Amino acid sequence: MPPTAVKLDDYRAVAPRGAVDFLVRMGERLRGRRFVHVSATRYGGGIVETLNRLVPILNDLGIETAWDIVIGGADFDASVSALGKALGGVEQVIPPERLERLRAVSAANVPRLALDADLVVAHGVAPLLLVDARPSSGRWVWAHPSDLSSPQPGLWPALRSSVQRYDAVVLSLAKFAPPLPVPRFLIQPSIDPLSDRNRDMSRAEQAALLDRLRVPRDKPILLHVGPFERRRDPLGAINVFRLVRKHHDARLVVAGTGPGEPDVLAEAREAVGGEPDVLVVELPPDPGLEINALERAATVVIQKPLHADFGLDVATAMWKAKPVVGSLAGGIPFQIVPHATGYTVDSVEGAAFRIRHLLSNPELIGRMGAAGREHVRRNLLITRHLGDYLALLAHLTS
Amino acid sequence: MTPDSDVQPFVFLGCAPVRELLGHEARDARELAAELARVPDESTFCHTAGGLLRRAVLPEAYPNDFAQWAGTELHDRRLAERLALVDMFDAGSLEAVRSELIGVLEDHLRHAPGPLPRCQDEPFSFCRLHVVPVPSGHQARTLAEFRDALAEVDASALFYHLVEARYRLGRGRGDFAEWVAAMGRPELADRLARVDPFVGSLERIRDRYLAALDEAAERPRR
Numbered sequence: 001m002p003p004t005a006v007k008l009d010d011y012r013a014v015a016p017r018g019a020v021d022f023l024v025r026m027g028e029r030l031r032g033r034r035f036v037h038v039s040a041t042r043y044g045g046g047i048v049e050t051l052n053r054l055v056p057i058l059n060d061l062g063i064e065t066a067w068d069i070v071i072g073g074a075d076f077d078a079s080v081s082a083l084g085k086a087l088g089g090v091e092q093v094i095p096p097e098r099l100e101r102l103r104a105v106s107a108a109n110v111p112r113l114a115l116d117a118d119l120v121v122a123h124g125v126a127p128l129l130l131v132d133a134r135p136s137s138g139r140w141v142w143a144h145p146s147d148l149s150s151p152q153p154g155l156w157p158a159l160r161s162s163v164q165r166y167d168a169v170v171l172s173l174a175k176f177a178p179p180l181p182v183p184r185f186l187i188q189p190s191i192d193p194l195s196d197r198n199r200d201m202s203r204a205e206q207a208a209l210l211d212r213l214r215v216p217r218d219k220p221i222l223l224h225v226g227p228f229e230r231r232r233d234p235l236g237a238i239n240v241f242r243l244v245r246k247h248h249d250a251r252l253v254v255a256g257t258g259p260g261e262p263d264v265l266a267e268a269r270e271a272v273g274g275e276p277d278v279l280v281v282e283l284p285p286d287p288g289l290e291i292n293a294l295e296r297a298a299t300v301v302i303q304k305p306l307h308a309d310f311g312l313d314v315a316t317a318m319w320k321a322k323p324v325v326g327s328l329a330g331g332i333p334f335q336i337v338p339h340a341t342g343y344t345v346d347s348v349e350g351a352a353f354r355i356r357h358l359l360s361n362p363e364l365i366g367r368m369g370a371a372g373r374e375h376v377r378r379n380l381l382i383t384r385h386l387g388d389y390l391a392l393l394a395h396l397t398s
Numbered sequence: 399m400t401p402d403s404d405v406q407p408f409v410f411l412g413c414a415p416v417r418e419l420l421g422h423e424a425r426d427a428r429e430l431a432a433e434l435a436r437v438p439d440e441s442t443f444c445h446t447a448g449g450l451l452r453r454a455v456l457p458e459a460y461p462n463d464f465a466q467w468a469g470t471e472l473h474d475r476r477l478a479e480r481l482a483l484v485d486m487f488d489a490g491s492l493e494a495v496r497s498e499l500i501g502v503l504e505d506h507l508r509h510a511p512g513p514l515p516r517c518q519d520e521p522f523s524f525c526r527l528h529v530v531p532v533p534s535g536h537q538a539r540t541l542a543e544f545r546d547a548l549a550e551v552d553a554s555a556l557f558y559h560l561v562e563a564r565y566r567l568g569r570g571r572g573d574f575a576e577w578v579a580a581m582g583r584p585e586l587a588d589r590l591a592r593v594d595p596f597v598g599s600l601e602r603i604r605d606r607y608l609a610a611l612d613e614a615a616e617r618p619r620r
Contacts, residue, residue: 018534018552022412026532174523177419184419186525328519337459338470379452391414394530 006194008057008386014193015383023383026390027061035065035393036117040080040126042069046189047123047145053192054386063393068113070126072105084125086152087144099158106130118397121170121389131165139396143170145189146309147330148178167396172310173331185392188334190385191315191376196288198319201296209293213255213281220250220359223298223317225291228260231307233327234268236348238278240302243352245277248359255281255294295320299365300358304351305329315380318342318372323365325354335380341372408544408577410536410551413529413558415451417444422524426514427477430464430522431503437524439492440566444527446486446495447561450600451527451554461596462486464499464522471517477506486565487595529562541581545611548574553600560595560603574607586614 012020035058037051051067058065072080079094079102086092106129115130120140122130134140142163148171156163156178163169168183177184191198210217222244224237234254241252254268265282272278283290295301301317301324308330315335317324324342326332336342343354358365378384422437424430434442445463460466460482469478480502489495507514534551538544548556559573570576571591579587593606 016553018412018550018555021550022532022534022552022554025412025535026414029532171419174419174525175520177523179421186417186419333519340459387414388416391416391528391530394414394532395416395528398530 005056006053008060010194011381011383014377015381016378019383019387023386023390024061026387026394027058027063030390030393031062033063033119033393033397034117035063035389036113036115036120037065037067037123038113038115038120038127038130039067039069039123040077042067047143049192049195050190050382050385051123053195053382054389057386058389063390066114066117070106070109070130071112072109072126075101076105076126080126083128083155084146086155087125088147089150089152091152094152094155096158103129103132107133119393122166128159129162132162134165139167140165141168141170141185141392141396142166143187145172145176147176149176151178170392173334176309187385187388187392188331188380189310189312190380190382191312191319192382193319197292197316199292201289201292205289206293206296209290210297213283213290213294215253215279215281215294215297216251217297218251219277220248220299221294221297222250222252222300222302222355223294223322224252224254224302224304225294225313225317226255226257226303226305228256228262228265228268230261230264232305234264234280235271236304236306236351237302238268238271239348240304240351240355241278243349244355244359247356250277250299250359252278253281253294253298254279255283255287255291257283257287257291291316292320295322298322300325300355302351302355303327303332304345304348305332308332311335312380314342315376318369318380319376321366321369321373323358323368323372325351325358327351335375337371337375341368341375405577405580408538408547408573410534410538410547410555411531411558412534412552412554413531413562414554415448416528416530418526418528420524420526423521424524425521426516427468427472427474427503427510428507428514430467431500431507433522433524434464434496434500434503438526439496440526441524442492442496442499443486443566444525446484447565447595448527450561450595450603451557467517467520467522471520471522472515474515477503480506485596487561492565529558529566531558531562541578541583541586541611541615544577545608545615548604548611549608553604556600556604556607583614586610589614 055065055067079098082092082094086094110133117138121143123143131140166182168185169180170185170187171177172188226232268280272280295317301322303314304327310331314324314326314332324336326336326344328344333344336344338344345351422433424433465478465481468474468481484498486495489498534555536547536551538547563569564572575587575591589610595603
C-alpha cells in the first residue's frame with residue numbers, strides 16, 4: 001500500500017532530540033541541489049519503501065529530488081533477478097549475451113530518464129548499467145545493501161568496467177563489501193516508525209488483528225517472522241520452541257510473509273503436527289499491520305536465518321521494545337547489542353538457552369526491550385537514513 | 399573580566415558523518431597492529447572518538463572499535479581490556495593514540511601464549527569518518543541562552559564542538575569551554591573542559607554539561 005503523505009515534522013515525536021531540526025538545517029544548506037534516485041520499481045519493501053517516504057520529504061526540504069525506474073521487459077526483469085542472485089553468491093547461468101541485452105535495455109532507458117543532477121543514486125541491480133551512458137556532470141553512486149562479498153566467480157570482471165564508472169558505492173555493512181577501486185561508503189538501511197508495520201497501535205486495533213489471525217494471548221508468545229524459505233529457518237524456530245517448552249508454558253507463532261517456498265511451508269506444518277501451542281500463520285499480502293500486532297503481542301522475537309542480508313526484521317521487533325534472539329547472519333549482529341537488547345546465538349540450543357533465560361527473568365525482558373527501542377531510535381530510524389543521504393549529497397557535491 | 403556583550407555569540411554546528419571504508423583489514427592482533435601503522439590518522443579517530451556518534455546503548459561496552467573487535471571477534475578479553483583503556487581524549491594527539499594502541503598490541507603479541515586467535519566472522523575493517531558541519535540554527539549570547547540551546551541541539555553538535563574541534567581540529571579545550579572562558583567564566587570553563595568524554599554517550603556528556611551550567615547559574619558569580 002503506498003504510504004500516506006508524511007511530513008518531516010511528523011517524526012519529531014519519535015526521532016532523537018534535536019534530530020528533525022538538524023535535518024531541516026541540512027536541507028537549507030543543500031537547497032537547490034538536484035538529487036535523482038533510480039530503482040527497479042516503485043512498489044515493495046526495502047529501499048523502495050524508504051524512497052516512497054524520503055523523496056517527498058527531500059523535496060519539502062528544498063532539495064529537488066526525482067525518483068525514476070528502469071523499464072524493461074520480462075527478459076530484463078529475469079536477467080536482473082539472476083544477476084542479483086549471482087552477485088549474492090547464488091550460482092546462475094549468465095552468458096555474455098544476457099549481460100549485453102541488459103546493457104542494451106539500460107542504454108535505451110537513458111534518454112527517457114532525467115539524469116542531469118548533482119547526485120544520482122542507482123539503487124540495486126536494475127539501474128547498475130545506466131552508468132555506462134552517464135553524463136559528464138554530476139556525481140553517480142551505486143547503492144547495493146545486500147552482500148556483495150562472495151559473488152559468483154567471473155561476474156565482477158564482466159561488471160567491473162561499469163562499477164568503476166561510479167564515483168562511489170554505498171554498502172550497508174563492511175562485511176558485504178567487495179574490493180573496488182572507487183570509494184565505498186557505509187549507510188545502513190532503516191525502518192520507518194510511521195509505517196503500518198511500525199506505527200503506534202491501540203490495544204483494540206491490535207486485538208482485532210490478532211483475533212483475525214486467530215492468535216490467542218493466554219501465554220507468552222515467541223514470534224518468528226519471515227518468508228517460509230529454507231534460509232530463514234522456520235523449522236529451526238520450531239526446534240528452539242520444543243526445547244523452551246520443556247520448561248515454560250509458552251506459544252510459538254511462525255508468521256510467514258511473501259510467497260516463500262511452498263515445500264518449506266508444508267514442512268513447517270508437518271513438523272508442527274497437531275501441537276496446539278505452535279501456530280503457523282500465513283500472513284496476507286502487504287502484512288505490515290498484522291506483523292505490527294504480532295510483534296507488539298510477542299514476549300521474545302526469534303530471528304535465526306541461516307543466511308541474511310541486513311535483516312531489518314530485527315529492528316522492527318526492537319522498535320516494539322521486544323528483546324530479540326538472533327543468529328549471526330548478515331546484519332543481525334550489527335543490530336542486536338548482545339546482553340543489552342537481546343542475544344546473538346550460534347545454534348538452536350543457544351537460542352533456546354537464551355529464551356529460557358529471558359522467560360525466567362522477566363525483568364530482563366522489559367529492560368532489554370527498552371534498550372532495544374532506544375538503540376533503534378538512535379541508529380536505525382529513517383530520520384538517520386535521511387541524514388545519511390544529505391551528508392552524502394553534501395560530501396560528494398561540495 | 400570580559401563583558402558578555404563583547405564576545406561573539408556562540409553558533410552551534412551539528413555534523414553529519416559519512417563513513418568510508420578503507421581497503422585495510424585485519425584478522426588477528428598482529429595484522430591489527432600492522433594495519434594500524436599504515437592507515438591515516440583519520441581512521442584512528444574514526445574508530446576511537448568517532449564511536450561516540452554511533453555509541454550503542456550498552457554503557458559497559460568497550461569504548462573503541464579495536465577493543466570491541468578484540469572482545470567479540472577474537473574472544474581475547476585481555477587484549478580487549480587493554481585496548482579499552484587507551485584513552486583518545488587523554489592521549490593528546492591522534493598520532494599519540496595510534497602509538498599507544500600499537501604499543502598495547504605489540505606488548506600483547508610479545509607475551510601472548512600459543513597461537514594467536516583469528517576472527518571467525520568479521521575482520522576488522524578500517525574506516526574513516528568525513529564530517530560535514532552544518533549550523534544547527536541555535537545561537538547563544540548569554541550563558542542562559544547557551545544552556546537552553548545545549549539542551550535542544552542534535553547530539554552531533556556536542557560531537558562537533560567537543561570532539562571534532564578539540565581532537566581533530568586542535569581547538570584548545572573544545573569550543574564550549576573556550577567560549578565560556580571568553581565570557582569571563584574561567585572556573586566554569588575549567589569544569590566543562592574536565593568533563594570526561596571517555597565514558598558514556600553524547601547524551602551523558604550533554605547531561606554533565608547541563609548540570610555544570612545549572613549549578614553555575616545558581617551560584618553567585620565571583
